[in-house]
Amino acid sequence: MEPATGEGRCPHCRAFWEGGGNCPRCFHLQSLEGVLASFEMAGPARQAVHALKYRFVRALAPAMAPHLVCASSGHSFNAVFPVPLHRSREKSRGFNQAELLVQAAGWDAEPGLTRVRNTGRQVGMHERQRRANVAGAFRYAGRDLAGLRVALVDDVITTGATMQECAVLLRAAGAREVWGVAFARASYRVALPDAPIED
Numbered sequence: 001m002e003p004a005t006g007e008g009r010c011p012h013c014r015a016f017w018e019g020g021g022n023c024p025r026c027f028h029l030q031s032l033e034g035v036l037a038s039f040e041m042a043g044p045a046r047q048a049v050h051a052l053k054y055r056f057v058r059a060l061a062p063a064m065a066p067h068l069v070c071a072s073s074g075h076s077f078n079a080v081f082p083v084p085l086h087r088s089r090e091k092s093r094g095f096n097q098a099e100l101l102v103q104a105a106g107w108d109a110e111p112g113l114t115r116v117r118n119t120g121r122q123v124g125m126h127e128r129q130r131r132a133n134v135a136g137a138f139r140y141a142g143r144d145l146a147g148l149r150v151a152l153v154d155d156v157i158t159t160g161a162t163m164q165e166c167a168v169l170l171r172a173a174g175a176r177e178v179w180g181v182a183f184a185r186a187s188y189r190v191a192l193p194d195a196p197i198e199d
């Protein structure tokens with residue numbers, strides 16, 4: 001599996017980027033302190049994400065979670081939020097894959113963040129559509145996060161629009177830092193903001 005670290009990537013969001021410094025897309029991810037991801041969304045890493053999410057192979061979570069722990073080593077988070085699904089989606093799937101990963105990593109899932117609007121599957125939407133699609137889709141009604149370093153966990157990060165939207169709310173609740181933590185980084189080499197994104 002290809003690690004989502006090292007040269008040729010944006011140091012902030014970990015997407016493929018050879019321009020040096022932060023990539024242009026990070027302009028839209030300003031509420032995130034950074035992205036910590038284990039693998040590029042390709043090959044076996046992609047198969048694992050899809051098997052967990054679409055074929056409901058829950059047994060994969062304990063195999064994937066240690067990579068999240070590894071990716072976030074050195075960061076001591078005060079609160080860990082799984083990126084929430086809308087309750088209708090969670091009901092039909094039977095679980096939230098982000099929550100499974102948080103539990104399997106041995107972290108306590110922090111309550112209070114919910115998805116109040118069903119945003120549907122974002123596969124095939126381009127960047128701007130994704131940002132519009134998740135705008136206002138979340139609510140935070142949890143504890144005061146003043147001064148805390150917070151993680152948002154998901155199986156895969158693609159444009160980062162979902163995590164950014166959640167991060168805005170957590171920052172508004174006082175969080176000092178909000179980090180995106182994901183098993184896979186679905187970065188894409190073609191810099192066309194209107195190109196549909198597969199993952």
Ligand SMILES: [Zn+2]
Binds near residue numbers: 012017024025026
């Ligand atoms: Zn970036």
